Amino acid sequence: MSEQPCPCGSGKPLAACCxxxxxxxxxxxxxxxxxxxxxxxxxxxxxxYLRKTWDPDTCPELDSDDLQTQWTRLEVIKSKQGLKRSIVEFKAWYLENDVEHEMHEISLFKPHKKRWVYVGPLTGWP
Known part of the structure; x- marks a missing residue:
């Protein structure tokens, strides 16, 4: 029996990845x-985990209703790592009424208490 693959698309088993x-x-x-x-x-x-990794200044109130979307796959397009901020551009696909849809986002991350946190979508980045 093989291990479950990680949903992040790395190709690694979940236990050895995310x-x-x-x-x-x-x-x-x-x-x-x-x-x-x-x-x-x-x-x-x-x-x-989502609450723990979200910047406390931008984290919305989250509850289990926010997790009803069935996410199917992720593609990281590019990532720019910095010391005070980092940017990750990605596409994520999800199912809605048995039809797959795509979400495209350029996300901003920053250090908070010596750990990276998600700040939110970035607009106007080339």
Whole structure:
């Protein structure tokens, strides 16, 4: 029996990839790794992890209704890692009424208490 693949699209087993972050065994050390783990958290309904990895200044009130979307796959287009801010551009696909839809976002990440956190979508970035 093979291990479940990680929803983030890395090709690695979940336990050896984002599962380490979702379980609290480790914390992502890059914005891209955090982005991937947040996708895995959305896909698996891990609300606590999403709150923990969201900038407290921009984190909305979240509840289980926010996790009803069935996310199907992730593609990281590009990632620019910096010291004070990082940017990750990605496409994520989800199912709605048995039809797959695409979400495209350029996300801003920044350090908070020595850990990367998701700030929100970035507009106007080339």
């Amino acid at each position: 599962g380490l972050y979702l379980s609290g065994q480790a914390y992502p050390n890059t914005a891209e790794a955090l982005m991937r783990s947040r996708f895995a958290a959305f896909a698996s309904g891990n609300l606590a």
